[in-house]
Amino acid sequence: MESDSLQTLYYSINRLLFRIILTFVFIKMTTVNFIDKHIIDINKIRAQFPILSRKVNGKPLIYFDNGATAQKPIQVIDAVKKYYEYQNANIHRGVHTLSQEITVAYENARITVQKHLNAEHAHEIIFTKGTTDSINLVAHSFGKKYITKGDEIIISEMEHHSNILPWQQLCEEKGAILQVIPINDSGELLMDEYNKLLSSKTKIVAVTHISNVLGTINPIKEIIELAHAKNIPVLIDGAQAVPHTKADVQELDADFYCFSGHKLFGPTGVGVLYGKEKYLNEMPPYQVGGGTIKTVTFAKTEYADLPLKFEAGTPHVAGGIGLATAIDYVNEIGLDAIAAYENELLMYATNALHNINGIKIIGDATNKASVISFVIKGLHSFDLGTILDQLGIAVRTGHHCTQPLMQHFGIQGAVRISFAFYNTKEEIDEFIKGLERAIKMLS
């Protein structure tokens, strides 16, 4: 009897131990899995970008100008090539097989974008030429419908010219007023000032998600909430954001969200405008012509439904397909992994730059993407960029299409380095050496 119960106890302890071990193994497996998903396999990735193995001025290319445009993985290049070699036909208008196949492929590309932005409907995704084109579309069509004399439009001091000029022109046309959210010296929006600018006269707010110069990640969710509290729609310029972060338009409740394919490792000449159905339906077409109509007589035209209403003419089919391929590619690596890796590069480079004599980094927002602009006392960014180029290092110099922002910091221009997930710490080391060499030559 006694030995029996001892036996049972022994078994139950054994079972318990076994369970505990199993649980540990399970936890271990899942965490390993979890970590695996967040590691960038840099050698594998770099091998997928053919341009990264070329030489510039006799030196291996170090490409730190990703903010201007990102390089393309072989998958994207192949998708574009395949389209022209094998699939080329015009979309939405043919009965033949090629046309039907490619129409499906193009509409699938739209769905890829929709899922990526988590838009409610695929027809809320309009293919454009790029961010600039998307913003112009909204400024024109939204402006035509909703903006009148005395209305106000709010942008910010850190906007790219592409998110200033379309609104400035609209204001001039309509006699509306452009209001500008100021920034502090760290390069962050002054949210109190923004809140004060919002009024019953405000008809739209247009701000950037991430600054192309400062790297600042703006609190767009809060910006949108504050505007929505007064029933004001918000357009977000996502050009610099999509390569680094996930943008969920429903979670953000953004009314318009714009980005360019080429900064997201896709082809040039294609971009996206996401717009809420309720606005897009009300807005008049931007450009008109083939593809945008239901019926045309010389007396009157009935326009097509979304999204075709905003897609006049033959679109950049290869671009749309290439962009969808790029989105799939980025999602396979994972935007969380990308953000974590790029943040490491950002910290590493920022620390290294702080040791350079006479340097001033423009923009040190708490919430910052992997973009660093800087000036070196007494030296011109053009000279620095020219010497770095001789060393095979591609950086951006000048005013970065943000002259008002340059004015805020009292500078003519700056050097900008901006990273993508294929950049490495070794490249940063080389860049720092190059920069020191350039400074020595120029001083």
Next chain:
Amino acid sequence: MSIEEIEQEIIDEFELFEDWMGKYEYLIDMGKSLPIIEDKYKTEDKLIKGCQSRVWMQSDLKDGKIIFTADSDAIITKGMVALMVRVLSNHTPDDILNAKLGFVDKIGLTQHLSPTRSNGLVSMIKQMKMDALAYKTQN
């Protein structure tokens, strides 16, 4: 010396350098050693707008020859500017208008003169020739 002779002189000087470093260091030195425009001339109306570096230029006619003075805020551009002034200044409007400026190609700095290069240098040469034309027709 004629314009061609000065160009040849510069080509000979640059032949001493084997790599880009030497050339650029020479250009930088040239840029540094030449305070080539008086500050009072560094005004908006003398500014030749390039996208990235700014170039100021002033021209005067003296005894039938044009004297150019110029400056830039970027030192490499300033070196190029100094070369241009050295070649074209102190010549007649006709000579300036006829100058081919082949030396830029020969010293391996053509990249600075391509029209896509936004350093104001191309605009400066254009302005120099336009000034020459203006002085020529004025006489």
